[in-house]
Amino acid sequence: MTAKDLNDAIDNGHLVFVGSELSRLPPQDAAAVLDAMDVGDRTIAFRLLPKNDAVAVFDELTPGAQAALIRSLGTAEIADAFDSMDPDDRAELLDELPANVANALIRSLSPAERDATAVVLGFRRGSVGRRMSPEYVHVFPDDTCAAAIERIKQRGRDAETIYTIPVVDHQRRLVGVASLRDLLLSDPEIAVDEYTKSPIYAYASEEAESAAQRCLDRSVMAMPVVDQEKRLLGILTMDDAAEVVEAARDEDEARAGAREVLKTPYLHASIFAITRARVVWLFVLALSAILTVNVLEIFEGTLEQRVALALFIPLLTGIGGNTGSQAATTVTRALATEEVTPRDAALVAGKEVRVGLTMGAALGVVGFGVAAAVYGVDIGTVIGLTIVSVCTMAATVGGLMPLLAKTVRVDPAVFSTPFISTFCDATGLIVYFMIAKTVLGI
Known part of the structure; x- marks a missing residue:
C-alpha cells in the first residue's frame, strides 16, 4: 500500500477501504505512508484510523507531519495522541507549532505529563537536555x-x-x-x-x-x-x-548544497517552502560573488595586456573552490565525530598546508606543462605557481573555517561548499594576478 494508492482511493471515495488498509499496517509503516501524502489527503486518512491506532501512528510521524495534522484537525482531536507521546518527542513537536497552538496542547496534558514536558522545554534548542527523556528508573548503590x-x-x-x-x-x-x-x-x-x-x-x-x-x-x-x-x-x-x-x-x-532541509517530502512541499529553503543561500552567495567581480575589475588592465590570462580563470577558480570544499567537508566530519576540536586549529592548519602544497605541486607541474606548450614558458610559470599557491591557501582556509565556526558557536555546515568556493574564487584571483604581474612584469 503506497501513498499514491491511498490518494487515488480517497479521490474515488473509497474511504472504508483506506481506513481498513491503514489499520492493517504496523504503526511505523502507516506513518511512513501518511508522511508521503499531501496534507489534505493525510488529514482525511488519519481521521479514518481507529482511536488507538491513530495514537500509535501519530507518535511515529515526523514532527512536520504531526504539526500539519494539528493545524488541520485542531488540538482537541490530537489531545490523546499528544498525551501519549514521550516528553522529548513532545518538545520537538511543540517547536514546530505556533505559540497559541503549543500552549493549548500543553494545557491539555495531565499534570504529570505537563511537568515532564516542562523539564525538557527548560533547555535551549539544540542541547541534549531538549532531547533527553525525563522518564527513567533509577536505583541506589546500597539497594539490594x-x-x-x-x-x-x-x-x-x-x-x-x-x-x-x-x-x-x-x-x-x-x-x-x-x-x-x-x-x-x-x-x-x-x-x-x-x-x-x-x-x-x-x-x-x-x-x-x-x-x-x-x-x-x-x-x-x-x-x-x-x-x-x-x-x-x-x-x-x-x-x-x-x-x-x-x-x-x-x-x-x-x-x-546551499539550501535548508525540507520538512515535508519534496513532491508535497509547496513552491514557497522550496524557494525559502534555497533563496536565502543564493542571496548570500550572490553577495559574496560580488568580490570576484570587483577583483576582475581591479585587474582589468592586466587582462588587457595579456588576454591569455583570462582563459585560465575558470580552471584556477575551480581548483581553488574544490580544494577548499574538500578540506572543509573533511574537517566538518572530523568535528562531528570529535576527532578534532577548535583547540587543534594549529595542527589542522599545518596538515592542510602540507596537503595543499602536495596537491598543488602535482597539479602545478601538469598545469605548467600544458600552458607552456601552448602559450609559452612565462604563462606556464604563472599557471604553475598559481596552482601551487591557490591549492595551499584554499586547503588551509577550508580546513580552518569549520573550526572558526565551532569556536563562535555557529554550525560548521553554514560554511558550506558554495560559500567556500566563492571565497576561494576571489582570493585565488588576487593571487593569480599578483603572480602574473610579478612574473610577466606588467
Missing part, C-alpha cells in the same frame, strides 16, 4: 538487587527504557549505571554497588549532536544526562541518539 528489581517493576512501565539503569546517591548525583541483565541474574541480597559500572554521560547543556554521536560510538543503550552538579535529569536512548545524528547529517548535507 532484589529491591532494585522490585523498584524497576513498579516504575518501569512509564520509563523510556529499563535495560540500562542509572545508579544515583541519595542527593540524586550520578554514581554509575547498572545493567538489568546483571541485576536479574545476581544474588538478590548483593548490593547494586557490586554491579555498578563507570557511566558514560552527558551534561544537559551539551550540544545534542556531539552527545548523540558519543552515545552511538560507545554503543550505549541509554546515556544519563546530568546538570552541572552531576545530578541526574534524564536519559538519552540509542534510538533517540540515532535520530539526532541523522537529522544533523541531513542538515549538513543540505547546507553543503
Whole structure:
C-alpha cells in the first residue's frame, strides 16, 4: 500500500477501504505512508484510523507531519495522541507549532505529563537536555538487587527504557549505571554497588549532536544526562541518539548544497517552502560573488595586456573552490565525530598546508606543462605557481573555517561548499594576478 494508492482511493471515495488498509499496517509503516501524502489527503486518512491506532501512528510521524495534522484537525482531536507521546518527542513537536497552538496542547496534558514536558522545554534548542527523556528508573548503590528489581517493576512501565539503569546517591548525583541483565541474574541480597559500572554521560547543556554521536560510538543503550552538579535529569536512548545524528547529517548535507532541509517530502512541499529553503543561500552567495567581480575589475588592465590570462580563470577558480570544499567537508566530519576540536586549529592548519602544497605541486607541474606548450614558458610559470599557491591557501582556509565556526558557536555546515568556493574564487584571483604581474612584469 503506497501513498499514491491511498490518494487515488480517497479521490474515488473509497474511504472504508483506506481506513481498513491503514489499520492493517504496523504503526511505523502507516506513518511512513501518511508522511508521503499531501496534507489534505493525510488529514482525511488519519481521521479514518481507529482511536488507538491513530495514537500509535501519530507518535511515529515526523514532527512536520504531526504539526500539519494539528493545524488541520485542531488540538482537541490530537489531545490523546499528544498525551501519549514521550516528553522529548513532545518538545520537538511543540517547536514546530505556533505559540497559541503549543500552549493549548500543553494545557491539555495531565499534570504529570505537563511537568515532564516542562523539564525538557527548560533547555535551549539544540542541547541534549531538549532531547533527553525525563522518564527513567533509577536505583541506589546500597539497594539490594532484589529491591532494585522490585523498584524497576513498579516504575518501569512509564520509563523510556529499563535495560540500562542509572545508579544515583541519595542527593540524586550520578554514581554509575547498572545493567538489568546483571541485576536479574545476581544474588538478590548483593548490593547494586557490586554491579555498578563507570557511566558514560552527558551534561544537559551539551550540544545534542556531539552527545548523540558519543552515545552511538560507545554503543550505549541509554546515556544519563546530568546538570552541572552531576545530578541526574534524564536519559538519552540509542534510538533517540540515532535520530539526532541523522537529522544533523541531513542538515549538513543540505547546507553543503546551499539550501535548508525540507520538512515535508519534496513532491508535497509547496513552491514557497522550496524557494525559502534555497533563496536565502543564493542571496548570500550572490553577495559574496560580488568580490570576484570587483577583483576582475581591479585587474582589468592586466587582462588587457595579456588576454591569455583570462582563459585560465575558470580552471584556477575551480581548483581553488574544490580544494577548499574538500578540506572543509573533511574537517566538518572530523568535528562531528570529535576527532578534532577548535583547540587543534594549529595542527589542522599545518596538515592542510602540507596537503595543499602536495596537491598543488602535482597539479602545478601538469598545469605548467600544458600552458607552456601552448602559450609559452612565462604563462606556464604563472599557471604553475598559481596552482601551487591557490591549492595551499584554499586547503588551509577550508580546513580552518569549520573550526572558526565551532569556536563562535555557529554550525560548521553554514560554511558550506558554495560559500567556500566563492571565497576561494576571489582570493585565488588576487593571487593569480599578483603572480602574473610579478612574473610577466606588467
